[in-house]
Every structure is written in C-alpha cells, then in structure tokens.
Amino acid sequence: MHKAFWLLLGLLVSCTAWAQQVQLKGLFGDSAMLEIDGRQRILKAGQQSPEGVGLIESTTSYARVRVNGREQKLTLDAPIAASYAQAERAEVRLMGDSRGHFxxxxxxxxxxxxxxxxxxxxxxxxxxxxxxxxxxxxxxxxxxxxxxxxxxxxxxxxxxxxxxxxxxxxxxxxxxxxxxxxxxxxxxxxxxxxxxxxxxxxxxxxxxxxx
The missing domain is CATH 2.40.70.10 (Acid Proteases)
Known part of the structure; x- marks a missing residue:
C-alpha cells in the first residue's frame, strides 16, 4: 500500500506538471511577458518564475522557455506551450515605456x-x-x-x-x-x-x- 501510494502520487504530480499552461503575451527586448496557469509574469532572460518556468531567450519575434524540463519556442501568433491549443482570437500585449508610449x-x-x-x-x-x-x-x-x-x-x-x-x-x-x-x-x-x-x-x- 505504501509503495502504491507514492506511485500514485508521482503520477498525479507528473500529470499536473504536463498540464501547465504557458502563453506568450508580450516581447520587450530581453524580457517577455508570460501567462503561466492564468498568472502573468514578466521575466528577463535567465530568470525563472515561481511556477518553475524559465525564460532562456527573448527576441523581437519569439521567446524560448523551459517548461517541465523541455525547451519550447513561443511566438505571439502561436503562444501556447504544453497544450499546443490555439487562442480563440489573436492577441498582442504591449508594455508602455517610461514615457507611456507603446x-x-x-x-x-x-x-x-x-x-x-x-x-x-x-x-x-x-x-x-x-x-x-x-x-x-x-x-x-x-x-x-x-x-x-x-x-x-x-x-x-x-x-x-x-x-x-x-x-x-x-x-x-x-x-x-x-x-x-x-x-x-x-x-x-x-x-x-x-x-x-x-x-x-x-x-x-x-x-x-x-x-
């Protein structure tokens, strides 16, 4: 029973990790805005979110992230990692600069x-x-x-x-x-x-x- 319990727990953890949703919401130089399981995070290259998602690289056209130990390339027109589902409507998010310009x-x-x-x-x-x-x-x-x-x-x-x-x-x-x-x-x-x-x-x- 004890061994079966830990095996079941491991399977649940694995399933939870696989279901993690990561969307690219904006690109700002070497930073990117990600939506991770419904929470927005702004990360710089090399940083990791509290959920364990790491931003490897951010460019003007894509972001490379590490999700559950796997690298994923995200773009604004195909932003979802893990599930690979397409958003209902194309969406772009822009962060204002110090003068409030987008x-x-x-x-x-x-x-x-x-x-x-x-x-x-x-x-x-x-x-x-x-x-x-x-x-x-x-x-x-x-x-x-x-x-x-x-x-x-x-x-x-x-x-x-x-x-x-x-x-x-x-x-x-x-x-x-x-x-x-x-x-x-x-x-x-x-x-x-x-x-x-x-x-x-x-x-x-x-x-x-x-x-």
Missing amino acids: NTDAWINGMRVPVMVDTGATALAINYPTAQRLRLNLNGAKRIPVSTASGITSAYLINLSSVTIGGIKLHNVEATVHTDNFPQVVLLGNSFLGRLDMEQQRGVLILRARN
Missing part, C-alpha cells in the same frame, strides 16, 4: 519596421525614407494636407497590402507617407487600431483581432 515591431507588406501606437493618428503614418526602404509605390497617390507639430504639410495617401503585429494581420490598411523625415518612427494609427479591440490593464495595452 512600441513594437510590425511587418508592413512583409518587411519589418519599428512602430509606435498613436491613437491620435487617423491613419498609419510613415516618413519618406522608410517608405523608400519598404519600396512603397507612390505613383498616382493622392496628395493630402496633414497637420504635424511643425505645422501643415502634405503627404501621400496610400493603401498598404498588409500590416502584421504578432498574430494579428490586416489587409488593405490606409496609410500616409510624409514627404520628409517625419515621423521618426512609423505611427500605428486608427486605420489599423480602429479595426481591433483595445484595452489597457495596469500599463499593458492589449490588442485583439476581431472575429
């Missing part, structure tokens, strides 16, 4: 570029050098007046084939291409954000795809 990387027409969330911008705003790097076609694009911190200037109004953040991908996104170096970083405006559900929780901006 920055991340986006893929515009398949090319990666840094962006900053700007709910005050009507459309996704791109400076001219970035537009050239992205090889955006401005031939025949409509010129419109736009208001900036320096005053009124002009910009090209175009539609982007696709804009992707984490597991959220939208097609035919309106954007403005300014004729100078403004803005310094691509502004993720409401032509993208307005097609998502957004909320903030304790300084974290949550973007969710709509069904």
Whole structure:
C-alpha cells in the first residue's frame, strides 16, 4: 500500500506538471511577458518564475522557455506551450515605456519596421525614407494636407497590402507617407487600431483581432 501510494502520487504530480499552461503575451527586448496557469509574469532572460518556468531567450519575434524540463519556442501568433491549443482570437500585449508610449515591431507588406501606437493618428503614418526602404509605390497617390507639430504639410495617401503585429494581420490598411523625415518612427494609427479591440490593464495595452 505504501509503495502504491507514492506511485500514485508521482503520477498525479507528473500529470499536473504536463498540464501547465504557458502563453506568450508580450516581447520587450530581453524580457517577455508570460501567462503561466492564468498568472502573468514578466521575466528577463535567465530568470525563472515561481511556477518553475524559465525564460532562456527573448527576441523581437519569439521567446524560448523551459517548461517541465523541455525547451519550447513561443511566438505571439502561436503562444501556447504544453497544450499546443490555439487562442480563440489573436492577441498582442504591449508594455508602455517610461514615457507611456507603446512600441513594437510590425511587418508592413512583409518587411519589418519599428512602430509606435498613436491613437491620435487617423491613419498609419510613415516618413519618406522608410517608405523608400519598404519600396512603397507612390505613383498616382493622392496628395493630402496633414497637420504635424511643425505645422501643415502634405503627404501621400496610400493603401498598404498588409500590416502584421504578432498574430494579428490586416489587409488593405490606409496609410500616409510624409514627404520628409517625419515621423521618426512609423505611427500605428486608427486605420489599423480602429479595426481591433483595445484595452489597457495596469500599463499593458492589449490588442485583439476581431472575429
């Protein structure tokens, strides 16, 4: 009986460990936000959570974790380890910086570029050098007046084939291409954000795809 008891207990512990749920919620340089069995943890590379999940590496596109002695590579579009179940709606979580800005990387027409969330911008705003790097076609694009911190200037109004953040991908996104170096970083405006559900929780901006 004594031996059978410890064998049963060992099996229960093993089953509990295997059922551990780990989701990637955000990537911030060498840190990552993980949701472990429903609890959010922010870990730096090399740290381990109280639940025993270790963050091995964090990049701009994925996190490598150790769960129950096994290494797993997590991405925002396929975030769940252990169960490998897909989330109902694609979700991205962004942590604000010291100034309260939300920055991340986006893929515009398949090319990666840094962006900053700007709910005050009507459309996704791109400076001219970035537009050239992205090889955006401005031939025949409509010129419109736009208001900036320096005053009124002009910009090209175009539609982007696709804009992707984490597991959220939208097609035919309106954007403005300014004729100078403004803005310094691509502004993720409401032509993208307005097609998502957004909320903030304790300084974290949550973007969710709509069904």
